[in-house]
Amino acid sequence: MDLGINGKKAIICASSKGLGKACAISLSKEGVEIYINGRTEATVRAAVQKIKTLTGNAVHGVVADITQEDGRHQLLAACPDADILVTNNAGPTPGHFLDWAHDDYIQAFESNMLAPVLMIRGVLAGMQVRKFGRIINITSAMVKSPLPHQGLSTSARTALTAVCKAISRDVAVDNVTINNLLPERIDTGRQIQMTERQAKIDNITFEEARAKITQTIAAKRFGRTEEFGDMCAYLCSQQAGFISGQNIQIDGGSYRGII
Secondary structure, three states, X not given: OOOOOOOOEEEEOOOOOHHHHHHHHHHHHOOOEEEEEEOXXXXXXXXXXXXXXXXXXXXXXXXXXXXXXXXXXXHHHHOOOOOXXXXXXXXXXXXXXXXXXXXXXXXXXXXXXXXXXXHHHHHHHHHHHHOOEEEEEEOXXXXXXXXXXXXXXXHHHHHHHHHHHHHHHHHHHHOEEEEEEEEOOEOOHXXXXXXXXXXHHHOOOHHHHHHXXXXXOOOOOOEOHHXXXXXXXXXXXXXXXXXXXXXXXXXXXXXXXXX
C-alpha cells in the first residue's frame, strides 16, 4: 500500500533508539524526510547513519533534550514546517507511591506531558494552514490499565491523552489528526530494564524473568519494533485521515478491557 506521504517531513522525538527509532525507520521507508533527536551526539549520529543505510532517504539528526526549552527550539527550528510529529520521551523509573515526592511528579510531567504538548504547540498552526498534519504520541499501556509501580508514568501520560483528545476535535476539520500509540512489551532496551527489575524482585535469572513476563502476554511473545513503527507510519498516512483522538493498544492482545 502506498501511504501517500512520500516527500512529507517528520519530526520524531527521542528517536536515536527504541520505539522512536522504529517509527523513524518505518516513516523513512515511506519516503518521508526524517528529523530525529537524542541527547547524545554519538547515538544520534549512529542512528542517522543506520536509517540512511536502510532506506536511502534523507535523515537529519539534532542533538537536543526536548524536556528543555532550548532543546525543543532546536528541533523545531531544524524542521519548522513539519507535516508529521511523533512525540516520545523516556518514561519515569518505576517505583512505589510512598517514595514519590513533589519533584518526582514535576519531572514526570515535564518529560511525558509538557514536553510533548509544547512540541505539538510548535507545529500545529502550520499543519492547519497546510491542511495536513499527523501527530502521534507514544504513551503507554498504563494509560488504560495502570499498575502501581508505574504511577508516575500513567499520571503524566493520561494528562497528555486528555489534552490531545480535546485538541483533536478542533483540528480535525483541517485534516490534522492526533492519535496515541500505547505500547506494552515491545522488545526494546526499556524492556531489558524492566526484565532486570523483575529478576531482582523475584531473585531469579534474567532468562527466567523474561520467560515469566512472556507468559503474561496474550500472544506469548514480545512485540517487534517493526510492528510498532509500521503502525505509526499507517496512522501518518493519507488513508488514516478519518482516525483521530484514538488510543491504540500495541500489546499482543493483552489488554483485558473492551474500551
